[in-house]
Amino acid sequence: MFFSALREKLCFNSRWIFCLLLLNTVLLCLIALPYVSWMDIPEGSWLSYPYIFSTQVGLFGLMAVLCAIPSLLLLWLPTRLFRFIAVLPFIVTAVMVAIDTQVYNQYRFHLNGFVFELLIEGGDQIIDVSWFTLLVGGVVVFGLINAIIMTIVLANRWVKTKKRYFLLGISVWFSCLLFSQLTHAWKYANFDQVIPSYSHHWPLYLPLTANDWLEDNGWVEQQAGRDAHTKISHQKVTNLNYPLKPIAVEAGSETPNMVVIVLDAWRFDDANEQVTPNIETFGKQSLVFKEHLSGGNSTQMGIFSLFYGIPSTYWDAVRSSQQQPVLMETLHSLNYQMSIHGSAPLHSPPFDRTVFAGIQDLTVTTPGDTPAERDRKITDDFLDFLDSKDDTKPYFGFLFYDAAHGTSFPNNMKTPFEPYWDRVDHVKLNNDFDPTEYRNRYRNSLFYIDKLIGEVLGKLEQAGELDNTIVVITSDHGEEFNDYKKNYWGHGSNYAPAQVHVPLYLYHPGKAADIIYARTSHLDIPPTLMKEPLGVSNDISDYSVGVDLFNNNREENWVIVGSYMDYGIVGGNEIIVNRPGGYTEVTDLSLNKKEKRTMPNSELTKLLVQMSTYAK
Numbered sequence: 001m002f003f004s005a006l007r008e009k010l011c012f013n014s015r016w017i018f019c020l021l022l023l024n025t026v027l028l029c030l031i032a033l034p035y036v037s038w039m040d041i042p043e044g045s046w047l048s049y050p051y052i053f054s055t056q057v058g059l060f061g062l063m064a065v066l067c068a069i070p071s072l073l074l075l076w077l078p079t080r081l082f083r084f085i086a087v088l089p090f091i092v093t094a095v096m097v098a099i100d101t102q103v104y105n106q107y108r109f110h111l112n113g114f115v116f117e118l119l120i121e122g123g124d125q126i127i128d129v130s131w132f133t134l135l136v137g138g139v140v141v142f143g144l145i146n147a148i149i150m151t152i153v154l155a156n157r158w159v160k161t162k163k164r165y166f167l168l169g170i171s172v173w174f175s176c177l178l179f180s181q182l183t184h185a186w187k188y189a190n191f192d193q194v195i196p197s198y199s200h201h202w203p204l205y206l207p208l209t210a211n212d213w214l215e216d217n218g219w220v221e222q223q224a225g226r227d228a229h230t231k232i233s234h235q236k237v238t239n240l241n242y243p244l245k246p247i248a249v250e251a252g253s254e255t256p257n258m259v260v261i262v263l264d265a266w267r268f269d270d271a272n273e274q275v276t277p278n279i280e281t282f283g284k285q286s287l288v289f290k291e292h293l294s295g296g297n298s299t300q301m302g303i304f305s306l307f308y309g310i311p312s313t314y315w316d317a318v319r320s321s322q323q324q325p326v327l328m329e330t331l332h333s334l335n336y337q338m339s340i341h342g343s344a345p346l347h348s349p350p351f352d353r354t355v356f357a358g359i360q361d362l363t364v365t366t367p368g369d370t371p372a373e374r375d376r377k378i379t380d381d382f383l384d385f386l387d388s389k390d391d392t393k394p395y396f397g398f399l400f401y402d403a404a405h406g407t408s409f410p411n412n413m414k415t416p417f418e419p420y421w422d423r424v425d426h427v428k429l430n431n432d433f434d435p436t437e438y439r440n441r442y443r444n445s446l447f448y449i450d451k452l453i454g455e456v457l458g459k460l461e462q463a464g465e466l467d468n469t470i471v472v473i474t475s476d477h478g479e480e481f482n483d484y485k486k487n488y489w490g491h492g493s494n495y496a497p498a499q500v501h502v503p504l505y506l507y508h509p510g511k512a513a514d515i516i517y518a519r520t521s522h523l524d525i526p527p528t529l530m531k532e533p534l535g536v537s538n539d540i541s542d543y544s545v546g547v548d549l550f551n552n553n554r555e556e557n558w559v560i561v562g563s564y565m566d567y568g569i570v571g572g573n574e575i576i577v578n579r580p581g582g583y584t585e586v587t588d589l590s591l592n593k594k595e596k597r598t599m600p601n602s603e604l605t606k607l608l609v610q611m612s613t614y615a616k
Contacts, residue, residue, distance in 0.1 A: 013075045013082050015166075019155035021068045022169040024090045027147055028060035031094060034101040035201045038616060040239065045194050051183050052198060058177030059202055060097075067093050083152070091148055098144055100203050109313065109611050110203040112578045181208040189214045191353065196320035197239050211347075240317055242310065242614040243326050243543035247333075253535025255334050255394040256509075257469040261456070262306070262398075263449055264299060264344065264405035265491060266475035268292070271503035274416070275443050278454030279473055283505045286471070287549070288515045292504040293559050293570060294477050295522040298492045300349040301562040302476030302502075302522065303400075307355045309526030309544030312562025313611045322353045326543040327526045330534055332358070337395040339385040341378035343371055343402035371406035372448060379452040383459055399456065401449045404479070407441045409448040417443045429489050435481040442479065470533055471507040472525065478502055484590045495561050495568040495575050496591050508533075511550060521559045524549050545610045558603055560610065569607060574598060 036056065041048045067089035074082055100111045184207040187195040199207050268290075273280045295305020301312040307325040308318065317323075331338075338359050345365045346352045352364050363381075368374035378399055389395055403409060407424055420440035429438075453473070460466050477491045480498035491499045504520065506528070523546035530536040531548045540548065558571030568577040576597050577585045586594040 010075045013077075013079060014072070016079075016083065016155055016159045017068050017071050017075075017086055018166050018170075019158040020086065020090065020151060021064050022166075022173075023151040023154055023158075024067065024094070025057065025061040025064045025173060027151055028063060028094060028097055029056050031097050031144070032056060032060055032101065032202075034105055035203075038104075038201050038239065039198050040616075042194060047183065047187075048194060048198075051180060051195055054176035054183075055180040055198070055202065055205070055207075057173060058180045059205055061173040062177065063093055063097075063204075064090070087148070087152060090151075094144060094148060095141075097203070098140065104201075104203075109608075109615065184208055185210045185214070186219075189219075191322065193322050196322070197317075199320045200317040201239065239321055239616050240314070240323055240614050241616050242308075242314075242318075242323065243538070244614070245538060245542045247326060247330055247530075247543065248537045249330065249334065250535040250537050254533070255336070256533050257395050257397075257465060258331075258336075258472075258529060258533070259397040259399075259456075259460070259469060260306075260472045261453060261474075262303070262400045263446065263453075263473075263475050264400065264402050265477060265479040266404055266446065266503060267478045267498065268501040268503055270443060270446055275446050276450040276453075278450045278457060279503075279505060282457050282471075282473070282507065283513075285513050286505045286507040287511060287513065289504040289506065289520050289549070290515060290517050291519045292474070292502055293519065293521040293561065294475065294500050294502045295560070296562040297477050297495055297499040298563050299344075299476045300564065303349075303351060303355060305522040305562075306474070306476070306525050309523050309546045310614055311523070311545065311560040311607075311611055312567055313560065314614060315562065317615065318354055319350060322357050324357050325355060325526065327530060328355065328359075330530060330536065331396050334534065335393055337389055337393050339382055339389075339395060339397045341381050341398065342366065342400040343368075343374040343378050344400065344405070346400075371402040371408040372410055372445070375401050375403045375408075375449060375452055379455060382456060386459055386463065386465070399453075401452070403445045403449050404442060407438075407445050409445045413444070413448055415440075415444045416447055417441075420444055426489070429482075429487075431482065431485060431487040433482070439481050442481075466507070467509055469507075469509070470529065471505070472529075473503070473505040473507075474522070474525075475502040486591050488591075492563055494591060495563075495570055495577065496587075497589055500561050500570065506549065508550065516549075519557065519559070520549060521546065523559070541613075545613070558599065558607060560607055569599065569604075571599060571603075 036052060039048075039052060041052075068086070070089065071082070071086035074085060077085070096111065103109070103111055184195055184199070188207075188209050189211045196207075199205055270276070271279065294302040296302045296312050301315065304312055304315055304318070307327055308314070309325075309327070340346075340356055340359060340362060342351075342363075343366055346356060346362070347364050352362060356362055366374045366377050366381075368377050378401070382397055382399055385395075385397070407421075409415070417440035419437050421437040424438065424441065457471070460469060460471070478497070478499045478501055479491055480488050480493075480496070482489055483498040484496060486494075488494055488496075488499075493499070523544060525546070527540040527544045527546050528549040530543070531540060532550050540546065558569050561568050561570055565580050566578055568575055573588050574594070574597060575587050575589065575591075576599060577587075579585060584597075586597045588594060
């Protein structure tokens with residue numbers, strides 16, 4: 001008798017939660033309709049309609065499924081208590097989606113820990129809370145509560161009917177989810193700009209990509225897609241207002257050559273005469289920035305900030321729409337020759353679809369068995385380019401060295417730093433591990449890269465190129481060796497100086513050498529190269545949140561830095577990190593936790609505006 005009643009209760013409650021799940025899928029899709037209003041559908045893009053519909057149903061249906069899962073553990077509870085508890089996750093989710101739509105409508109980014117702080121500590125600093133806003137908000141909340149009550153009432157009635165169509169409802173949801181993900185994977189692998197450009201409009205949406213699998217199985221040919229994308233790269237399909245206004249170049253402006261040299265994972269304190277002597281010698285005729293920050297603690301965000309000059313929070317929108325940097329577009333319009341060389345593959349992260357999208361005959365991978373061999377290869381390739389280039393046109397060169405990232409150098413090289421680790425065994429790394437030999441191996445790899453860069457700089461000087469060439473030497477991020485005794489190694493894990501403080505040498509033939517101690521960042525590089533050297537007359541704010549390093553008396557400020565799944569703000573002696581879960585963490589520069597941030601709300605609001613300025 002007892003087990004029969006229990007089984008009946010379990011079955012009844014499970015049927016009810018399925019009814020509520022399907023009804024809330026519909027409700028969430030309706031609440032989330034404002035996201036769709038920001039999605040541009042180009043003429044003739046018929047696939048956009050089913051894709052947007054299926055993604056809306058698939059994503060918010062998945063949210064409803066996640067809301068229902070905890071309830072499955074409580075099916076044994078009395079029916080009324082079960083329903084009361086089961087509906088709570090749906091209420092919270094519906095409210096959060098409704099709030100997020102309003103934040104997105106105004107600022108074009110989704111809810112995060114910083115927004116929550118401002119809403120709690122002083123909501124009028126991010127959203128002007130007038131009486132009318134409060135009235136509308138009250139009406140929306142009232143309507144939302146009634147809508148949720150309606151789903152409960154309908155679920156109560158639906159569960160008592162004989163034909164419930166559970167299987168049909170679940171099948172429709174799963175079909176939408178499957179269609180949207182397969183469509184995105186296919187279109188993204190084929191360099192389509194339209195379908196992927198919708199991704200960043202939805203909250204918590206990480207669509208499927210399967211580039212290598214599709215190519216390995218003969219479904220797509222990525223090189224063909226890349227070539228086709230190159231031909232149409234200037235026919236933009238984007239959901240960004242980047243730049244805010246068309247770029248204007250003053251007539252008769254000079255077009256100096258530009259060479260950007262990036263050493264992957266180069267620490268700020270390993271830029272010295274012992275580790276990088278050739279670069280240090282070159283620095284004596286350059287501007288040397290001692291307090292320079294990358295825009296991220298990873299290659300993806302470091303290179304992104306270096307070329308785009310906007311915060312790393314725009315990465316998803318740029319990647320999905322395959323938007324070129326304004327800097328590269330301007331160089332293209334001025335008929336610059338391009339010589340792009342990456343030791344590591346340029347398709348992972350997808351710089352071939354972003355930073356270097358549209359470049360003819362782009363070499364995506366460099367042959368070589370080790371990073372050191374590939375570094376040697378890209379150096380030789382660039383030296384060959386200097387010998388064969390068209391002297392009637394300016395050129396832009398990019399060399400991305402990878403040996404330090406892989407702690408690689410030739411076996412027969414005389415190593416200045418001894419003793420060094422024969423091989424890097426990451427499993428041995430812990431909080432008590434002595435990093436001396438590991439660090440020596442890393443420094444030997446930097447010493448090797450410096451030798452190669454010395455060849456490049458020597459060639460430029462020997463050929464007289466330095467009279468008309470701007471040279472930038474920097475890194476995408478730093479490299480940590482458990483500097484703060486928190487057991488952090490490498491990069492991509494925090495925003496302390498060891499991972500985001502990088503060297504910057506900036507050579508301009510018309511500028512006197514100097515050492516600058518003011519805080520600067522990668523966000524300043526695009527306006528520095530565009531404003532004076534290229535004669536761009538736009539306000540810098542049209543295309544960057546940075547400043548012109550050649551003409552600026554800046555005060556120390558706060559800098560947005562990013563990683564793969566979170567981002568932070570660095571300023572003063574403070575690091576504020578926004579975690580994926582929506583909460584913030586505050587530490588000092590040595591990663592010791594602080595109870596509360598000292599950064600004023602007004603400064604935080606300014607940075608939130610930076611994060612929304614270039615979004616449609």
